[in-house]
Amino acid sequence: MTSNESSIPGSARKWLRVLFATCAVLVVADFVFDKHPHFGFEKLPLFHAWFGFAAFAFIVAVGALLRFVVARSEDYYERHNGSQRSAMPSEDAEVEPEAREAEDHRRV
Amino acid sequence: MRMRENTILRVAAKSLLPFFFLFAFYVQFHGDFGPGGGFQAGVIFAAGVVLYGLIYGVDAAKAVIPKPWVEVGVALGVLIWIATGVATMLEGGRYLEYGKLDVAHPVHGQHLGILFVEFGVLMAVASGMTLIFYLFAERGR
Amino acid sequence: MFEAVPPGLFLVLGGVLALFLRGSLRSAVLIALPILGAVQLALLPNGFSMQWQPFEGYLFEVVRVDALSRVFGYVFYLAALISVIFSLHVKDTMQQSAGIAYAGSGVAALFAGDLVTLFVWWELTAVTSVFLILARRTDRATRTALRYLVVQVLSGVLLLAGTLLHYGETGSLAFGALGLGSLGRDLIFVAFGIKAAFPLLNGWLQDAYPEATATGSVWLSSFTTKLAIYALARGYAGTEILIPIGCVMTVFPVFFAVIENDLRRVLAYSLNNQLGFMVVGIGIGTELALNGTAAHAFAHILYKSLLFMAMGAVLYRAGTVKASELGGLYKSMPWTATFCIIGAAAISAFPLFSGFTSKSMILSAAAEGHHDVVFLILLFASAGVLEHSGIKIPYFAFFAHDSGKRPKEAPKNMLVAMGIAAALCIGLGVFYGPLYALLPYRVDYTPYTMAHIVTQLQLLVFAILAFLVLQKLRLYPSERRATILGADWFYRRPLPAIGVRVGIACAFVYLTLVGMAAAITRRVGHVLRKLYQPPGPLGEPWPTGPAALVAAILLVVYLVSVYV
C-alpha cells in the first residue's frame, strides 16, 4: 500500500488552494504585525513558519528511521510468550477481520 | 401414698396448719418494727401449704390452692410491690417514698407503703415457693 | 444533605447501584450521577473541609475543596457525563458501572485533603478502571489488564510507603506542597510519576489504553493521568526537575506515534505528549504556568476523549483501528469524521479551538521564565502534535486511500457525546472567559493577540505544508502493520526472562521451605484438631465439677501470687 494516490480529487485540490493562499497571507502577515518576540531567535523572519516545516520533516524522518529499531511483527509479544502462549492461545492476534468484527460487535 | 393413712400425721398437721398461717402473718406484720417481713412470712406461709401437700397429697393441696392461682399470685405479688412504688411517684414523690402516700400524715403513709410492699412480697414469695413445690411434685409422675 | 457526602462517592455508590438496574432507568441514573455531582460541587464553597477523626491524634481530611481541585473536579464530572452518554448503548453493565465508579473515585481523590485518603481513592481508581480493560474479554486484554493493574497498584504501594515515611518524618498526613528532598516525598513523587506516565514509567499507558474496549478507553483517557497531573500540581509545583521530565515526555512519544499503526495507540502516545506540556507547566510553577496546566488539563480531557470517542466509534463500526486497514470512512461516517477533525484541530491548538487558549498559556509561561530551550522544545512538540493527532488520526482513518470499508455511522448516543465534546472544544476556544475564571489563580492573560495568532498559524500551516510535500515526494512513512516497542517492552520482555531464572531458583528454595512448613503445619494441625475438635478436651465445655474446681484453683493461685 503506497502512501497516497497520485491523482488528487477535485475537492482536495480546492482545499490545497486554500492552504497555499493561507501560507501566502501568513508570510505577508509576518512582516506586517509586531510579534512581541521573547527570544532572539523569534526575531528571525518567518521563524515560526520554517521551524514548523522543519520540525515536521524532522519528526517524520526520525520516525522512519526509528522503524528500523523498534518495529517488530504484529504478533511479536504473543510469539515470544513461549509456554504461556501455547497454554492460552491468543484470540486477538491474527483473526479474520470479519470474525473479529463480529466478535467486537458482541463485546464492545 | 402411705402418709394419707397415717392418722397421727394427718391430725397433727391439720391442727398445726392454723398456727403456721398465724405465725406467717405475725412475722409479716412484725416486719414493720423488727426482724421479719414479707420474705420470711411468705416462706412460712408456703411451708404450711407444702406440709398440707405432703400429708394429704399434692392434688388435695391443689384443690385448696389451685396452681393457676399460684402462678397469678407470683405475678400479682411483684405487681403490687412495684405498683406501690409507682403510686408514690404518681403522688409526686420518689420511687418508694412511702411518706407521699398520705400527704397529711407522712408517718401514716410510711406504714401504708410498707404494708403494701410487704404484702406484695409475701404474695410473691409464698406463691413462688408453692409453685416450685408443685412443679417438683409434678415431675415425679 | 449534599455536604455530608464526599464528592465522588455518589458516583461510586451509583456505579454499584447501576449493576442492579436495567433499561432506561439505568441510563437515567447513570446520566444523573455526574450532573448531581457537579451540582454538589457547585454548592460547596472553596475552603470547605470535611474531617474524620477515627482515633485521637489521627485527623483525616476526607474532603478539601479549593480552586485547584475544583477546576479538575468540574472537568472530571464533565468527562464522566460525556463518557456515560458515549457508552449508553453498551449492554455489558459491568463496564458502565466500573466506568462511573472509576470516575467517582477519581473525583474523590481530587478532593482528598490528606495522603491516606488520597491513597485509598488512588488505589480504587486502579481497581475500578481495570474492569474497562477486562471487559474486552480477550486473552490478550486479560494479560494487559493484569500488567496494568500491577503497575497501578505498585504506584499506590509506593504512595503508601512514601506517606508512612513522610508521616514518620514530619508527623503530618496533610496533602499540600511537598517538594522533593526526603525518601518519603521522593517515593510519593515516583508514585505520582507512574500515573503521570513519566518517561520509562509510561509503558502501561501505551500498553493498556489501546487494549480497552471501544468505550473503555474513553473513560481511561480522562481520569488516571489527569489525577496524577493534579497531584503533581498540588505537591510538586515549581519542582525544577519536572521541566526536563516534561520536555522528554513531549518529544519522545512524537516519534513513536509517527510509525504506530494502531490509531488508539497513536492517541495514547499523543496523550503522553500532552501530559508533557502539563508537567513542564508544573515544573515552571509560576501562577501563569499553573493556570496553564489546569486550563490545558481541562481542555485536554475534552478533546482527548473526543478523539478516543471517534476512534472508539470507528472500532465499534469497522472492527479495527489499524491505520493500514482503514481509510475513506468519511463517506459513510461523516459526522464522526467531522467531530474527529474538530478534536484534531483542538489538540493541534488552532486558533478558535480550545487547545489554543490553554496551551499558549504554558508556552507564554516558558517564555516569561526565559526558558529558551524549553520553549523551543515545546514548539517542536507542538508540530509533533499536529503530525500525529492533527493529521495522522483523521487522515488515515477517514481519508487517505480508500479501504473500501463502508461502516454505518456511529450510534446516536455516540454522536451526541462526540457532539457535546466537539461543541465544548470550540466553545472553550472562543468563549474562554468562564474557564479562565475557574482557574486557581487570577488570570491576566489574553490568548488572542495578533502575534499569537500569526505565529501559531505559521507553525501549523507550514507544518501541514511539510506533510503535503513529504506525501508528494513519497517520503512519508506508509502505514504498516507492526508492533512498535515502547517502554512497556522492558517489563514485557527482559524482565520476565530474568524473572524466569530467578524464579526457578526461588521456587526451589521456596518449595523446600514450604514442604518443611507443610509437614510441621500438618503435625500441629493434627494435634490442634485432637485437642479442639468437639470431642477433644478443649473443644467442649467441661463438666461442672472440674469447672468449679478451676475457679477454686484460680482463686488460690491469685491469692498466693499476691502474697508471694
Add this chain to the structure above:
Amino acid sequence: MFAPLADWASSLEALTEHFPVLVVVLPMLAAPLCFLVRHANLARAIGGLAAVACFAMVVQLLGRVLDEGVVSYRLGGWPPPLGIEYRYDLINTFVALIVSAMAAIVIPFGQNPRAFAVPPGRHNVVYAVYALCAAGLLGMTVTGDLFNIYVFLEISSLSAYTLVAIGSERRALMSAFSYLTMGTIGGLFFLIGVGMLYQMTGTLNIVDLSERLADVSSVRTLSVAFAMLFIGLSIKLAVFPLHQWLPNAYTFAPPKVSAFLAATATKVAFYVMLRVIFTIFGRERSFEQMNLDRILLPLSVAAMFMGSIAAIYQLNIKRLLAYSSIAQIGYMTLGISLNSESGLVGGIVHLFNHAVMKGGLFLAVACILFRLGSVKIEDMRGLGRRMPWTMGAVLIFGLGLIGVPGTVGFVSKWYLVVGAIERDLHVVAFLTLVSSLLAVVYVWRLVEVAWFSKASEGSSAQTVREAPLAMLLPVWLLALASLWFGISTDHSAGIARLAAQQLLGTAP
C-alpha cells in the same frame, strides 16, 4: 385551651425526673403483666413497649449525663449512704444503653415458636422472663449500691437460667443447670466479697465505699475480698478458664436468647468488674497492690487464642460463635489489664462493638435455624445463594470480628494495639494481631461454606427461602450499626474515652 397541653408538658417533665428509676421499674412492671395477660402477642407488645421505652429513657439520660455529669436518684427519698441510690455516670449509662437497645431489638421481633419448649399457649412466659432479665441487668448497671448489685445479679441470672432452659433442645436443661451451678458459685464468691467489704467499712454504697476503703489498713482482708469479687465476676463474665458454662448455654439456648445474653449479660458483668477494679478499689490498689495485670493479662491472651482456635474447629455455628465470644471477652479484659487509657477505651468500646456484632450474629443464626432447621455448619453449604441477606449480614459481622477497617471491630482493636504499644508490650500487640488472623480462619469457614460450596443434593439448603422481613430487620439494623460505628466513632469510642477517663479519674 392550651392548659391541658401545658399540663402534659409539665407532667412529662416531672416524669423525666423519674427516668433513672423507671429504667428498671418499667421492665420489672412489664414482667408480671406479660405473665398475667396469657396471650403471646399481647405479652410481646407489653415487653417490647417497655424495652423500647427503656431505650428511649436511657438515651435521654445519656444526654443528661453528658451535659450535667452524674445523675443520681434516691430511692424512697433516703440520702445515699443510707438509702439506695441509682447513680448514672458515663460508663454505666453507656452499658445501660447497650442492654436496653438489645432488649428493644430482641423482645419485639418475631420469636421462633419452635425454639421454645414451652407449649404455644404459654409463650407469654418467655416475654415475662425476658423482661425480668432485662430489669435485672439494667438494675445491676444503674444501681449505686453494692448489695443491690448482687440482688439484681441474682434476678438477672435466675431469669437467664430460665431463658436457657426454655429452649427446645434436649440438652438445654442440662446446660442451664451447669450454667446455674457455675453462676451460683460466681454469685456466691461475689456475695462473700461484698460481705467482707461491708464488714470492713460498714457501708454498701459504692461511692461511700471507695472513700472509706482509702482508710482501711487491713490489707489482707481487703485482698481476699478483691480476689473473691474478681473471681466471682470472672465466672459471670466467662473469663478463660472460667468460661466452661458459656459454650453450652449459648449453644442450646434458643438463638434469640443467645443473642440477648451474649450482647448483655457478659457485658454487664464486665461493667461491674470495671466498677470494682476502678471505682471501689481504684487503679493503684488494683494494679500495684493486687497485681491484677499479672493474672488478667495472661488469661486474656490465652482466652484470645484458646477461644479462637476452639471456634475454628467447631461443627456447629452457635458453638463457633460461643467460643468466639470467649476470645472477644479476652479482648475486653485485655483492655483492663493493659492499665492504660487507650487500653481501657479499647476494652469499653469493644464491649459495645461486641454486643453489636455478636447480638447480630446470633440473630442471623435465628434466621438460619428458622428456615434451615439446623445450625450445623455442614448443612449450610450453598446457603449464601438461598439466603443472601442473612448470610450477607453474617459476612459483615464476620469482617467486624476480624477487625477489618470500616467495621466496628477495627476501632476496638486499634485502641487495644495502641494501648499495648503505649505500655511497651509489643508482644501483646503482636499477639492481638495474630489472634485476628485466627478470626479470619473461622469467619472464612462460614463464608466458604455459605458462598463457595455447592449445596449437597437433596439438602434443604437447596430449597429454603430467605428469612422473613421481621427477622431480617433487626439483623440488618445491627449490621448497619456495625458499619456505621466503624466509620463514625464519635458516639462509641468518643463516649468510651470519656468513660475511661472518668473511671481512671483522669477526666479533665
